[in-house]
Amino acid sequence: TDSGYNLWLNYRKIENPEVLSEYTRHIQGIYMESGEETLNIVKEELTLALKGLLGMSPPFVPGQPKEYSLIVRKTENLSREIRRKLEKDIPAITKDGYLIRSSGKNIVITAHNDIGILYGTFHFLRHLQQQLSLGNIRILEVPKTDIRVLNHWDNLDRTVERGYAGASIWKWHRLPGYIDPRYKDYARANASVGINGTVLTNVNASALVLTPAYIEKVAALADVFRPYGIKVYLTARFSAPIEIGGLETADPLNPEVRQWWKEKISEIYKEIPDFGGFLVKANSEGQPGPQNYGRSHVDGANMMADALAPHNGIVMWRAFVYSEHDTTDRAKQAYSEFVSLDGKFRDNVLIQVKNGAIDFQPREPFHPMFAAMPRTPLMMEFQITQEYLGFSTHMVFLPKLYEEVLQADTYSHGKGSYVAKVIDGTLDNKKISGIAGVANIGSDINWTGHPFGQANWYGFGRLAWDPYIPAEKIADEWLRLTFSNDENFVTPVKKMLLQSHRAVVNYMTPLGLHHIMDTGHHYGPGPWVNNLSRPEWNPVYYHKADENGIGFDRTPTGSNATSQYTKEVARIFNDVETCPEEFLLWFHHLPWDYKLHNGRTLWDGLGIKYQEGVNQVRKAKNTWKKMEPYVNKQQFGEISMLLDIQLEEAVWWRNACMLYFQTHSKKAFPKEMETPS
Ligand code: GCU
Numbered sequence: 001t002d003s004g005y006n007l008w009l010n011y012r013k014i015e016n017p018e019v020l021s022e023y024t025r026h027i028q029g030i031y032m033e034s035g036e037e038t039l040n041i042v043k044e045e046l047t048l049a050l051k052g053l054l055g056m057s058p059p060f061v062p063g064q065p066k067e068y069s070l071i072v073r074k075t076e077n078l079s080r081e082i083r084r085k086l087e088k089d090i091p092a093i094t095k096d097g098y099l100i101r102s103s104g105k106n107i108v109i110t111a112h113n114d115i116g117i118l119y120g121t122f123h124f125l126r127h128l129q130q131q132l133s134l135g136n137i138r139i140l141e142v143p144k145t146d147i148r149v150l151n152h153w154d155n156l157d158r159t160v161e162r163g164y165a166g167a168s169i170w171k172w173h174r175l176p177g178y179i180d181p182r183y184k185d186y187a188r189a190n191a192s193v194g195i196n197g198t199v200l201t202n203v204n205a206s207a208l209v210l211t212p213a214y215i216e217k218v219a220a221l222a223d224v225f226r227p228y229g230i231k232v233y234l235t236a237r238f239s240a241p242i243e244i245g246g247l248e249t250a251d252p253l254n255p256e257v258r259q260w261w262k263e264k265i266s267e268i269y270k271e272i273p274d275f276g277g278f279l280v281k282a283n284s285e286g287q288p289g290p291q292n293y294g295r296s297h298v299d300g301a302n303m304m305a306d307a308l309a310p311h312n313g314i315v316m317w318r319a320f321v322y323s324e325h326d327t328t329d330r331a332k333q334a335y336s337e338f339v340s341l342d343g344k345f346r347d348n349v350l351i352q353v354k355n356g357a358i359d360f361q362p363r364e365p366f367h368p369m370f371a372a373m374p375r376t377p378l379m380m381e382f383q384i385t386q387e388y389l390g391f392s393t394h395m396v397f398l399p400k401l402y403e404e405v406l407q408a409d410t411y412s413h414g415k416g417s418y419v420a421k422v423i424d425g426t427l428d429n430k431k432i433s434g435i436a437g438v439a440n441i442g443s444d445i446n447w448t449g450h451p452f453g454q455a456n457w458y459g460f461g462r463l464a465w466d467p468y469i470p471a472e473k474i475a476d477e478w479l480r481l482t483f484s485n486d487e488n489f490v491t492p493v494k495k496m497l498l499q500s501h502r503a504v505v506n507y508m509t510p511l512g513l514h515h516i517m518d519t520g521h522h523y524g525p526g527p528w529v530n531n532l533s534r535p536e537w538n539p540v541y542y543h544k545a546d547e548n549g550i551g552f553d554r555t556p557t558g559s560n561a562t563s564q565y566t567k568e569v570a571r572i573f574n575d576v577e578t579c580p581e582e583f584l585l586w587f588h589h590l591p592w593d594y595k596l597h598n599g600r601t602l603w604d605g606l607g608i609k610y611q612e613g614v615n616q617v618r619k620a621k622n623t624w625k626k627m628e629p630y631v632n633k634q635q636f637g638e639i640s641m642l643l644d645i646q647l648e649e650a651v652w653w654r655n656a657c658m659l660y661f662q663t664h665s666k667k668a669f670p671k672e673m674e675t676p677s
Pocket of ligand 1: 161162203204281320359387
C-alpha cells in the first residue's frame, strides 16, 4: 500500500487490458540517446514508470529505431527523416519546452535540451497514467513563465513558519555529508510538474545561511537538484553585513556594504555556479531593510541585483510590506510604497506580490499592484501552505483560488488584461517572468500532512508552467495520477475538490469578510479579538461590525483603496450593485438589513452562507464515504478522519461567528441556519 510518499508518481499497474495492449504495442523499443545525469534520470524514470504501469522492463535498444518505438532524443540528434516530419513543430519548441509527437508508427519525445527531454518524459508518463490514447499524439509545450519556484519558509532549526506537515525536510545538521534520499524524490516531484527553483529558507531570514559552513550545505543540495533543472535560491537578511560581516551598517549606498555583498555573492557562486539568487523580505513585519537607513526599496534591491548580475543571478524582492505608522488601511500600503518605483529596478529584479493586498486570506480580490507596474516584472506569490485555510487539517483544493486570481481582469489594457498575462509577462512584454508558491511540504510521510495537500503542490506547479490551465483539469489529472482512473471515483471526488474552496470561504469568511481568524496562529474563529497592540492585527479592524452593520468601506467614502485599481475595476467594486457579492464586505460597510441580490437581508445572507459552508463539508463527507473501494485503506481512513474534524470545525466557525455578530446585529438567525446549541 502507498502511504502517499510517492505522490502523483506512484505508477500503479494499468488494469484495463485494451489500454495495456495499446501501450505495449506502441512501446516495443525505446531509442534513447545516452548522455549525462539528466538523461540518466530520464532513463531511470522511464524504467520505474513502465515497470509499474505496464509491468515490463522497458526495452532500451541501440541503433536505428524500428517501428512502434519510443524515440527520446534532442532535436539535433533526431534522424534527418524524422526532423523533416517534425519540421513545423521544432522551431516552436523554445526555452525548456518539448514536443511529444507521433511520427509514422513511432512516438518521438524531443526537446532542444536535456531538461526539456525530462519535462517531456514526465508529460508522456502523465499521459499514460491517465490512460489517454497514443494514437496520433501531438503535444507541444513551452513553459509560460521563466521562474517557477517554491518558497520554503524553513528555518535552520528545522521548524517551518506556517508549516503544518512536520519538520523541514532540510536536515541542515547532517549536510553536506549526508544526502537524505528524500532530496532526490523532492526534486523528481518538482521536475515532474516543471518547478525549476526552490528558495530553501524562510523569508524571515537568518543571516547564518550565508556563512561558509551553510553555503557548503546549500551547495550539496544544489548538486542533487541540478540534474532535475532546479536551481537553489536563498533568502538574504538585509542586515547580514552587520550580523555576519562585522560591519557597522547595512546601508545599501555605503561602499563597504556594497563590496561586502559583492564578495559574499562571489563566494556563493564559487560553490554553486548556477545559484539562482535572493528572495528578500525587507522593511516588513520587523525585518531589516533599506528604509532603516532612509533608503528605498530600489536602493536595496538594486544593490543586490548589481552584485548578482555578473553571475546571472536575480533578486526577488517582496512587496508584502505594511507598517505600524499608517493604520487607516493596511490593504493600501504595498501599492503606496512600490508603484512610484516602477521602472527604477534593475533588469534582474522581480517584485514578488502576494495574490491579494492583505495576506493570503481564504478569498481576496486580486492585488491592485498587478495593474500598476508595467515596467517591472511582477511575480505572483501564492501560498500553498494553508495558513488561513485550516492548516493541513481542512481540505481545500487551492488551484480554484489560484485560477480565480489568475483569471481576474485588471483592465490595465482594457478588457481581457488578466492577471495571468501580467504574470507571464505578455501584457507588457516583460523580459522575465515568474511565480512563487509558499510550500506546504514537510517531513510527514505523505509530504503535505493532508493527503489532498499534495494536489495543491501539484496544481501550483502546473499553473506555474501554464497559468491558463483550468483548475478542473488539474483536479482531474491529479486524481487519476494519485488514486484511480475509475470514473465512479474521479467524477464525484473532482466535484468535491472543486467545491472545497468555496466551502471553506463560506464557513470562515463569506461575503468578503477577512482576517477574522484567531490571531497569531490564524486557526479557528476570533472575530471578537480586539486586544492586540497594533490595530491592524485585530480582527475587529477588518470586519468593523457594530449595531449599524458590518464591512470595511474601501470606497471613496472610506479608505478609498479602490482608487488603486484601474478606473474600470474601481467602478465595479465601488458600486454596491456591481461589486461581486463574494467581495461585498471587503469593499463596503453595509447595514444589517441591506438587501442582497436574492432579496434576503445581509444578516440572513450571512447566516445562510455560513450554513452553506457547513452543508458543503457534510456533502463532502458523504461523497468520501462511498470512495472506500477506490483508494487504499490508510488514505481512506486518514481523509475520513480529517473530514470529520473539518465538519466539526465548520460548525464551530459558523456558530462562533454568527453568535458574535449577533451581539451587534441583535437579530434572530435565519430559518435556514441550524441554531447553535
Ligand atoms: C504572514 C505570515 C507570516 C509571514 C508573512 C510573510 O503574515 O503570518 O508568518 O512571515 O506572512 O509573508 O512574510
